[in-house]
Amino acid sequence: MYQALLTRKYLTSKVMPVLAMLAVTLSVGTVLVTWSVMGGFLETLLSTGRKLVGDVTVTWPTIGFAHYDDLIERLEADPEIEGAAPIIETFGLVTFPDDSVRFAQFKGVEGESFARVTGYDDSLWWRPLDEPTAKDSEAQDPRLGDETGYTDTQGRERRWGWDQLLRDGMTLTDEGRPAAVIGIAAGGFSRRTSAGIYVPQAAIQRGAAGGATTLYEFLPHSDVTISVVPIDSTGRPRGEFGLSTQTVPVANEFFTGLYEADSQAVLVNLDLLQEMLDMDEARRVEAGAGGAVVNPETGELELRGFEDMGIDPERVTSVLVRGKSASSREQAVALKSRVEEIYASFAADHAGEVPSPERIFVLTWREINATMIAAVEKETGLVLFVFGLVCFTTVFLVLAIFWSMVSEKTKDIGILRSVGASTLGVAWLWLRYGVAIGVVGSGLGTLGAWAVIANINEIHEWLGNDFGPWLSKVLTSVSSMFGGGKIEVNLIIWDPAVYAFTTIPTDMDWVKVSVVVSMGVLTCLLGAALPAYRAGRMDPVKALRFE
């Protein structure tokens, strides 16, 4: 009882505990803000890693597997499964309108099913926009206008409405022609600005003789050339010169925020890619005794003496699956085993025609992105380690402050002992005092952190646009007094030109708050423990004689 009273009195009448509390408030606040921002950042990174990928993927790489329509039908019949989509994954080259050639990871998809499974429609960049995005204060986003277009190399004007582009992106077609949707960072035809938007920029076409022409290209609805290597069902590249090349229009561009995807992935109309890779439905024949003969009646060339081996069905390399709820690791694993079961029954019905259930790869998106997730988790670990250090220094701070407060209050300890307080009672007084400082300090720290996080974007903006330049000016004038040069301080930590997000993602939740608050309280408890022990062990007579 007296401990509570004295704790309150000591808290309100001394400067020292206020300092200790401030230390706790600051470290709790900093740790919470850092963790929340870092957490939000890593969460964003993880969720971008999930874009263009389903929850679970069934893959037979390169060659692909047949009867996927049947598999998709079976998968979609499952109550736990939201949808499934066929996809072909391969690699090859893209030639852009400025004749630059890039390596590309091709994904052959059907827009509608792909969107259902991956949310691909949200990644399509060129679309109608009513409001400028958060950072685009000057409303410079070209998507805010009615339409867009470009003048091609022949000087022809081409124009489209944004909704037309969005529709084309969804269907992967351009005026009925099968088209491609390209990662927005791949061609370099659009530049990401510090407002986090893309503006078309001039591209330079280099000639063989060393000349260069400046092109103003807007990539959608220009033509690109894609080259892939068809692989036959035995796994070998087809023919001597394996490339299969097609010129296709670009229907739209996509943006996921995952640089690897945005700079290398090219989505192609599934039917087209199937055809280019010889993965479409075909009549398989085997050479027999005959040869090519002209049919005398029709005058057409016919194959004679070839043995008809039946239909070689169309193939895809993967089927992407989206679960109704598969956000947690456990749910994803459960979904994976469900998919494995369905595949097993599917494989049983197509025995000999599809890869066996033991060999097929069924992977969750976490397994597919394992490298990136490991990196993200390592970063989280690093951040937590730094927190530990911060807390550790606070322990010593609290220890020092409490030590000197126990010294200062030596006489009080003697008095309390003389009126009957026990060793433990006196020790508890200081421990309790530590807890009180920890609780109040952590509480204030949490409030402060919440206030910072709620306004993090404004603070970030102020740091970058006002405080940074001001600091630069001050430092430059100081440095010029000593004959030094200009000093630039750039306090824009997250430049939307570099990072995928325009507003700083934060993730402050009750778990983090309770962890950090308990760390703060524990810190104080640890810091107070030794002084409390000393206070309890103090000889009451010496304490009373203390001057």
Added chain:
Amino acid sequence: MSEATTNIIEARNLRKTYRMGRVRVNVLKGVDLSVREGEWLCVLGASGSGKSTMLHLLGGLDRPDRAGADGGGPGSITYGGKDLRKISAGELNRYRNREVGFVFQFYHLLPELRVLENVTIGAMIRHGRFGYRGAAKREAIDSARELLTAFGLADRLRHRPTELSGGERQRVAIARALVNRPRILLADEPTGNLDRVTGESIIETLAETRERLGLTVVMVTHDERIAARAERVVRLRDGVLARDGFAGAATAGGA
């Protein structure tokens, strides 16, 4: 009252040695003291003679030596049939809390607490973490109020010690010592820090209170005139009590 025959507290062969490095200071070299129930005993002695040390031992704030350095057996302090040397730390805490009350020369009030809180602190300790509420709390506050009113401090309850004069502070300290209604009051030069007039009024307060509550008072002083107010005076010299008799016989004017 002075004729009471029972001893409330009895010290036998009390020894206390302080060690400072290799030097040993034998402060108490075998003190024998019997305090009778309800009496007012005064311990006279020069500065440094060990008066405070003796009082601390009697009040269970300090422990005497285990065995006499000069060959004598271990001493004892008997209160209520128990040897303070042999009881547990918890029992000793209870003894300090309920059976005795300390008053010091320098008041020793807790500076952050108000007068009423300073006085009730002993009751808070007595009733523990969850016991100090309801009836217990009301009783303690009533007791404190009553004492403070008797000491003329009724309108100073919410003051801090620094806002009081020396005499007022010492009265608060006496009230604190008495809040749990102890049987013995141990006063260590309660007037040592006060001017003569104030000192006398404090002694007056002590005398009245003792009368009213039937307290046993052991008071330490080096002031002969104050000692004259006591019923019995003993002198501490060279580590032993020189005389254990009635003050009335030695000095003029009893209580």
